[in-house]
Amino acid sequence: MGRLQRKRKRKWKKGVVEDGDSVCSKLVQWMGEKDCALPDNIRWAYFNDTGRGLFSTTYLQKDSLLIRLPKRLLITVHTVLQSCIGNWFCRADHSQAFSNQQVLAAFITWERHLGHESRWDAYIRSLPREYTTPLMLSGREKAALPTYLRDGVHVQERMVVEAYKQLVSTIGKRSLCEHCGKSLLADVFSFPSFQWAWNTVNTRAVYVKPTTSAVKLRDENTLALAPFLDLFNHSCLTNTTVEETAEAYCLFSSGEWQPNSQVFISYGPHSNCKLYLEYGFVVRSNPHDVVPVTAEEVDQVVNSICEVTSKTFCKARNELIQQNRLTENLCFSNEGPSFTLQAYIFLRAACGFDKNLFQQKIFAYEFTEVERDIINKIILGLLCDKIEDYQQQVSSMSQLSPCSESFGLARTLVKYHLELLECIHKKLFMVK
Ligand SMILES: [Zn+2]
Structure with missing residues (x-):
């Protein structure tokens, strides 16, 4: 190293x-x-x-x-409360609680606008001017993402938009800034400024021991900028x-x-x-990387391979899947298919049904040779489908040019996932 x-x-x-x-x-x-x-x-x-x-x-x-x-x-919620915008978050009439990240992002937005007059000026000037998180993607770029990434991006977007909306309603009628006379909403707390600060907190905050706070927080008071x-x-x-x-x-x-x-x-x-x-970054050969799989993707392969069992699929099997949360963490990692992926495949593809026996087989990993063959056949089908899909994704993403740095990272991510799938395919199914 x-x-x-x-x-x-x-x-x-x-x-x-x-x-x-x-x-x-x-x-x-x-x-x-x-x-x-x-x-x-x-x-x-x-x-x-x-x-x-x-x-x-x-x-x-x-x-x-x-x-x-x-x-x-450290910049914490406590720091914000001591500043001149601290009282914005302490008013008793707030129906909704704030999030750590929202309070810190509001503070960074405010302090950045103070410029040299901010106590934190030297720190704020050391922050990146731009971020490469998916919040920076254009509409066209977002539309070009594979679904599994696009869904995650939408979650991030909703969070920042909702946090901003709530902040806007908190600032309320204070239309002009007492410090510079500019419009509080249009100039000081514009959405791009808040989003930049949100990215700052998201990418750089550390976790500290939880403390109590005078602000009604919806999450534990554990974030700090360092x-x-x-x-x-x-x-x-x-x-x-x-x-x-x-x-x-x-x-x-x-x-x-x-x-x-x-x-x-x-x-x-x-x-x-x-x-x-x-x-807003990715790492090649990340040992913690996983390629997500959806239950629908598995079902599609199962239905194309095991016609008979899919028709006799019963409610009891579905219950077993739900009870053991076997649709969670369906993925491929460097080690191969995840535990739940194999269990889910087994429950979708195996013949007959015996709750206790099936449960035992899944958790003890005791499959018969025939069952193991079926599971492998489905894993192979799934890998082939996904490899083809990811190849297409990489090729269509490569056509979008020019693109933002963030989109370039998304493309690299999909390439890394394709590499991971190909590597597992080789490891499991290629004859040495
Ligand atoms: Zn001002």
Whole structure:
């Protein structure tokens, strides 16, 4: 791993650093003024593959402290309440509760508009100007996504739109900003500004221990923005330990890092779909990746292969599927078909029905040779269908040009999924 990281570092583009250069220096200087001494060995740089990130000038052994951020430098709901927009969220007449993300996004929108007058100016200037999350896709690009991605994008969109609508009704009649005299809704809290801030919170917030809040929140009060610390990029190959005390939020590396190599942390064992939808990036050979399968896709293959059983399919089997939630987590991973996918296929394709016996077969993984053959036949059919489908998707997505960076990532994601399906197909069915 160390070697890989060193290679990454050598690929810096000096010219690209400039912009990051001044904003990051100012951020470090600002943190120093807030009595936050950053570790001497952790520095920022621009990396070709990940963009801005952090590296260590010294060798870091396992369990090394990466950063210790005083709690007063975290932006939490508590920070928002102490600001001049804090009272917007505390009024008793709110029928609906707010979400963590919504409150923090509103705060970032507000502070960004304050410019140099914001206490958080150095931090806000260090944030990316643009994001590559699917919220940035055009209507045409969204229409060109495969259904399984489009559904996820719609969920994200609905969340930001609803959060914005509620915020607009909270701001209500305060039409002009007391600070600059501009229109609060048209200028300060415009939808694009709020969406940018929403992306900021979505892609960069960390989880902290839940605390109570004077705001009526609909989720646990656990989100915080963490200046500088949010410059660490994600790797699927590492883990990170968090230690939180009353005074500080600390990150420890669970791996070793060679001098001058980018130091990564883990945002969690996420699939590429999750990474794309939430953070706006994807990772090649992601060990946590899965290609989702729908029950309908399975049914289609089952119906084309086992005509007789599909006709005699009974209510009891459906109940067994529902009771054991066997339509959830239907997918292919690097390991092959998921447990529920195999169980679901068995229940849709097997002959006859005996509840106890079937349940035992599924959970003990005890199928007869004949049953195993049927399951394999359906898995093969499913893989072939999906590979053909994904090949078409990649080819039709490639025709959309020019496209946004976010759409390019979606296309890469579908390509990675196609690779994963082909790899499983090869592993399971190709004669060696
Ligand atoms: Zn203003």
